[in-house]
Amino acid sequence: MTDARFVNYWASFVSSYRNLHNLTQDQLAERLNVSQQTVSRWEAGQQAPDPRSQATLRQVLGEADLSSKKNWIERVRRASGHEVLVDSRLYLLSVSAAMAQTSDKPPEQMIGKPYAKFLPPSRPLLVEKAVEDGFFEGAFSRLSYGAQLNYGHVTLNSHVDVWPVATPDAGVLMHVVMTFRKGPQNPGQNNLVVSDFVAVPNDFVGQAD
Amino acid sequence: MPDDNKWAGFVRAHRLAQNMNQTAFAQLMGVSQQTVSRWESGSQIPEPAMQDKLRAQLSITALNSVAYWRSRVQNAASIDVLIASDMTVLAASKRAEKLLGAGDGSALEGAKFHTLVPDHEMTMDGHAKIRSIEELNEIGFFDGLIRSIRLQMEWHLAKGSCACNTDLWPVMTSDQVIVGHFVGSPVPIPADENGYQGIRVLSVSVRLNKDGTDD
Numbered sequence: 001m002t003d004a005r006f007v008n009y010w011a012s013f014v015s016s017y018r019n020l021h022n023l024t025q026d027q028l029a030e031r032l033n034v035s036q037q038t039v040s041r042w043e044a045g046q047q048a049p050d051p052r053s054q055a056t057l058r059q060v061l062g063e064a065d066l067s068s069k070k071n072w073i074e075r076v077r078r079a080s081g082h083e084v085l086v087d088s089r090l091y092l093l094s095v096s097a098a099m100a101q102t103s104d105k106p107p108e109q110m111i112g113k114p115y116a117k118f119l120p121p122s123r124p125l126l127v128e129k130a131v132e133d134g135f136f137e138g139a140f141s142r143l144s145y146g147a148q149l150n151y152g153h154v155t156l157n158s159h160v161d162v163w164p165v166a167t168p169d170a171g172v173l174m175h176v177v178m179t180f181r182k183g184p185q186n187p188g189q190n191n192l193v194v195s196d197f198v199a200v201p202n203d204f205v206g207q208a209d
Numbered sequence: 210m211p212d213d214n215k216w217a218g219f220v221r222a223h224r225l226a227q228n229m230n231q232t233a234f235a236q237l238m239g240v241s242q243q244t245v246s247r248w249e250s251g252s253q254i255p256e257p258a259m260q261d262k263l264r265a266q267l268s269i270t271a272l273n274s275v276a277y278w279r280s281r282v283q284n285a286a287s288i289d290v291l292i293a294s295d296m297t298v299l300a301a302s303k304r305a306e307k308l309l310g311a312g313d314g315s316a317l318e319g320a321k322f323h324t325l326v327p328d329h330e331m332t333m334d335g336h337a338k339i340r341s342i343e344e345l346n347e348i349g350f351f352d353g354l355i356r357s358i359r360l361q362m363e364w365h366l367a368k369g370s371c372a373c374n375t376d377l378w379p380v381m382t383s384d385q386v387i388v389g390h391f392v393g394s395p396v397p398i399p400a401d402e403n404g405y406q407g408i409r410v411l412s413v414s415v416r417l418n419k420d421g422t423d424d
Contacts, residue, residue, distance in 0.1 A: 046233055066353055066381040067273065078357060080374035081287060081394035098394070138268030141277060142284055159286040166272040179286045179394070204271035204280075 011045035014057070018043075032056050069093075069170035076175065077107070082158075085165075086115050086174040088136040090128070093173065102156070102180075115176075120149055122192035127162065130199050136172045138202055140164060145197040147178075150189035157183025164202075216260070217251035223267050224249075238262065273383035275299070278390070288373070288393035292322040294351035296343060299388065308364060308395075322391070326360070329410035350379055351387045354417060361411040364395065371395035 018028050018039075025039040032039070032053055041047040049057055076085040076094040082102060085094040092115050095107040103110065103118050110118060127135075130143050143162035148155060163175040224234045224245070231249070235242040238259070247253035255263060271277055279300040282291040289302040290309070301309070301317040309325045310317050317325070323343035345351065350358075358377040364370065375393035382388060 046230060066356075066379055066387065071356075075357065075378055078359075078376070079392070080359070080376055081392060137265050138272055141272070141280060144284070144286070161284070161286050163281055164272050166269045172269060172272065177285070177287055200284075202268050202271060202277075204268075204274060204277050 011043050014039065014049075015043040067167055069167045069173065072165055072167060072173060072175070082178040082180065084115065084176045086176060088131070088171070088173075090115050090131065090174075092118075099178070120151055120190050120192045122194065124194075126194055126197045126199075130162075133199070135164060135174065138164060138166070138172055140199050141202040141204060142200040143198065144200075146195040148183065148186070148193040148195070150186045150191050150193070152188065152190045155183070155185045155187075155189070157181050216254055216263075217249055220245065220255075220263065221249040223270070238266065270383050273381070275382050275384045275386065275388060278380060278382060278388060282390065285392075288375070288391075288395065290317065290322065290325075290391040292389040292391065294346055294386065294388075296322045296345070298322050298325075305391075305393075308366070308393075322389075325408075326362075327408055327410050329360075329413050345389065350377075350389065353379060353381065353387055355379055356416045358416075359412075359414045361413075362393075363398070363401075363409040363411060365401045365406050365409070367406065370398050370400045372398045 014028070018025070023031075025036045025043070029036045029039045033056075034053060038047070038053075042049055048054075072085055073094040076083045076096055079096040080098065081096060082099045083096040084092055084099055087093050092110050092113055095103075095110050097107070100107040100110065105118065116122070126145065127143060130140060133139055135143070141164070143160075145160050147158050147160050149158065158178045158180045161177045161179075163177070165173045165175045167173060220234075224231065229237070231245045232242045235245045238245070240259070244253070248255055278291055282289040282300040282302055285302040286304070287302065288305045288308060289300075290298055290305050291300040293299050298317045298320045306317055321343075323341055326342050328341040345355075345358075356379075360375045360377065362373045362375055364373055373393045373395040375391060378390045378392070379387045380390045
């Protein structure tokens with residue numbers, strides 16, 4: 001992944017940090033072993049730091065990269081709601097405590113495994129279809145649907161929002177947020193019934209104003 | 210997606226929205242500055258492979274824009290509010306409107322977020338202290354120095370009561386600003402035994418960005 005499209009991220013990150021710590025461009029440049037002109041170009045958004053400088057910046061600035069994959073993994077892990085983070089293979093990267101509890105599995109037994117493994121069997125595969133149609137290439141701004149999860153002994157009724165999250169280091173990730181609600185119980189059924197599936201195209205391209 | 214003859218304005222608008230000069234944008238796309246210049250003047254239409262690359266690039270960048278985050282919060286099924294560094298509410302989900310709104314149908318958008326949440330002291334790192342969420346800016350929330358803030362709240366409203374853990378996350382956008390994403394997940398609880406109505410903050414915990422991930 002190129003990091004160049006996050007040139008503005010780095011611009012504001014570098015300048016706000018530098019100002020907060022009362023460093024001159026010279027002083028920050030010296031710490032990073034680059035020229036003052038380079039720092040100036042980063043802050044003006046004319047150039048993104050090269051990968052080596054980014055690594056050093058992250059260290060110097062304390063792993064403060066708020067939109068990184070690592071930060072999203074942590075954000076989801078610590079979220080108070082029912083959330084999971086999934087990669088482009090639909091494997092789990094992170095699971096919130098509430099979600100792990102609902103799934104009746106410790107998070108460490110879920111992470112690194114296919115998300116589908118922890119859901120009842122589902123047909124048709126609407127999320128998979130959206131992935132084929134470019135979810136991880138930024139084609140959608142949102143998927144949402146009602147999900148009735150029939151686990152045999154218990155039924156969970158939920159509304160699911162699926163958000164694309166763009167990270168500079170790992171491309172687009174899938175952030176799934178579930179809100180549960182009361183609904184009918186279907187004892188004995190073991191399936192996932194999807195209703196009101198909506199895939200909203202990403203029409204933010206073209207709204208440049 | 211734009212028609213062929215719209216590429217000129219499309220490329221230019223996006224380059225400017227990203228605050229990039231033609232050289233930086235050319236580097237990003239792997240073409241010369243002259244090519245970008247010709248795209249923008251309309252004297253050259255990007256070739257099909259490049260159009261795909263431009264679309265992909267711009268779609269992904271758009272997912273980090275403030276406009277996208279506003280729409281995400283407005284459409285969320287959970288209790289979501291998006292706030293700017295001056296504490297203005299940029300967007301709110303329907304459930305947030307219901308729970309935090311004045312109840313007179315007026316929108317939360319444009320309100321000052323700190324007027325919706327009662328004051329509660331926050332202590333960070335043993336020394337720095339703020340008294341109200343209004344002072345988020347002073348602790349560097351909008352400068353990327355905070356990783357998250359957890360507010361334990363109780364909402365006692367006429368229609369019912371709930372305990373609500375809410376998280377306030379800083380979100381770095383491609384528009385060069387950090388915005389605050391407030392997300393709540395309520396659990397119903399019994400009404401307050403003294404008949405109290407309103408919002409109570411029970412505790413606030415702040416994690417600094419330098420904390421690392423293991424605690």
